Amino acid sequence: MSAIPLGVLDLVPIPSGATPAQALRNSIDLARQAERLGYARYWFAEHHLNPGVAGTSPAVVLALTASATSTIRLGSGAVQLGHRTALSTVEEFGLIDALHPGRLDLGLGRSGGRPPGKPAQAPPRAAANGLLIPPRFHFEQLLGSPRIALQRKLLMLPNAQSQEYAEQLDDILALLAGTYRSPDGIEAHAVPGEGADVEVWILGSSGGQSAEAAGARGLRFAANYHVSPATVLEAVDGYRAFFQPSEVLDSPYVSVSADVVVAEDDETARELAEGYGPWVRSIRTAEGAIEYPTLKEARAHDWTEADRVLVQDRVDTQFVGSPGRVADQLQQLQEATGADELLITTMTHDHADRVRSYRLLAEEWARR
Numbered sequence: 135m136s137a138i139p140l141g142v143l144d145l146v147p148i149p150s151g152a153t154p155a156q157a158l159r160n161s162i163d164l165a166r167q168a169e170r171l172g173y174a175r176y177w178f179a180e181h182h183l184n185p186g187v188a189g190t191s192p193a194v195v196l197a198l199t200a201s202a203t204s205t206i207r208l209g210s211g212a213v214q215l216g217h218r219t220a221l222s223t224v225e226e227f228g229l230i231d232a233l234h235p236g237r238l239d240l241g242l243g244r245s246g247g248r249p250p251g252k253p254a255q256a257p258p259r260a261a262a263n264g265l266l267i268p269p270r271f272h273f274e275q276l277l278g279s280p281r282i283a284l285q286r287k288l289l290m291l292p293n294a295q296s297q298e299y300a301e302q303l304d305d306i307l308a309l310l311a312g313t314y315r316s317p318d319g320i321e322a323h324a325v326p327g328e329g330a331d332v333e334v335w336i337l338g339s340s341g342g343q344s345a346e347a348a349g350a351r352g353l354r355f356a357a358n359y360h361v362s363p364a365t366v367l368e369a370v371d372g373y374r375a376f377f378q379p380s381e382v383l384d385s386p387y388v389s390v391s392a393d394v395v396v397a398e399d400d401e402t403a404r405e406l407a408e409g410y411g412p413w414v415r416s417i418r419t420a421e422g423a424i425e426y427p428t429l430k431e432a433r434a435h436d437w438t439e440a441d442r443v444l445v446q447d448r449v450d451t452q453f454v455g456s457p458g459r460v461a462d463q464l465q466q467l468q469e470a471t472g473a474d475e476l477l478i479t480t481m482t483h484d485h486a487d488r489v490r491s492y493r494l495l496a497e498e499w500a501r502r
Contacts, residue, residue, distance in 0.1 A: 145178075148425050180243075214244075334353050346373075356390070357389070360451070370472065395454045
């Protein structure tokens, strides 16, 4: 299994009692450690208006991290295209690539100011090898939140309209390739950006528009078991069904994410992971991700039955335990999805525990 690369997905979480500056320093240190441990990629997510997440601008954090590392690939997981233009995206990554060529992954997502598309309507499935596929969580219940509406308002310029997603992807690809032409034939050249040596990825949680866009263009696809475990099989199957060979890829290429906490033994790992439930609850109630709680704070949370239902699918599909136990679960995920890579996201309150989790996993994975 060591032939299946592992990568890191980092939200730049702010531990309870810490500051955004400390969270950023922790992430840059973790990227250095991940490079030393042999992780293939280090991606930063984009989130807004979250008290406990400092990863608001992947391009900015990538530029800082690129200067602190030398070989590991760095990327976005994902740039939210709903409130950006194709040109601004290409120019930002072109700037970084100009000084750190050949190391960037441009991961693109639909969210962020863009009204949600119609979700794919596939029936629930179970993995043949026993991988847990929980009941579907219906994100629609969050869409009416005043906080979500405020986020869209603050991210978008007044009266601005998000560009149609597939068209925006095509514009990004054309600007990178230097082939962009307006409808009336005018050329546009992004400098820097045109010719940048970046890998373009599409991130998706279902077999819908993102999977279709990635497959039809022959791009790499990242499916989110850690965000939407119920639809991961639908997502990878949809992508593969839509796939057409391109100059970039002859065949489909998939990365699948997982939430992971590893410690020397199962009991210690479970303690380190106790903050995960309250943290997920804060996201799914649309209050915004809280600062990642201490063990004491997590155990003090007064759980209601509604709370437990709200987070059950995420808690049940977090891989927690000893290195051997978690590596077995990741192998099961890889086999069920046919993933070419796995993307690991780990959060603990203490930075040292987080680094240790990634170290123990890397050492166990290398032995397989």
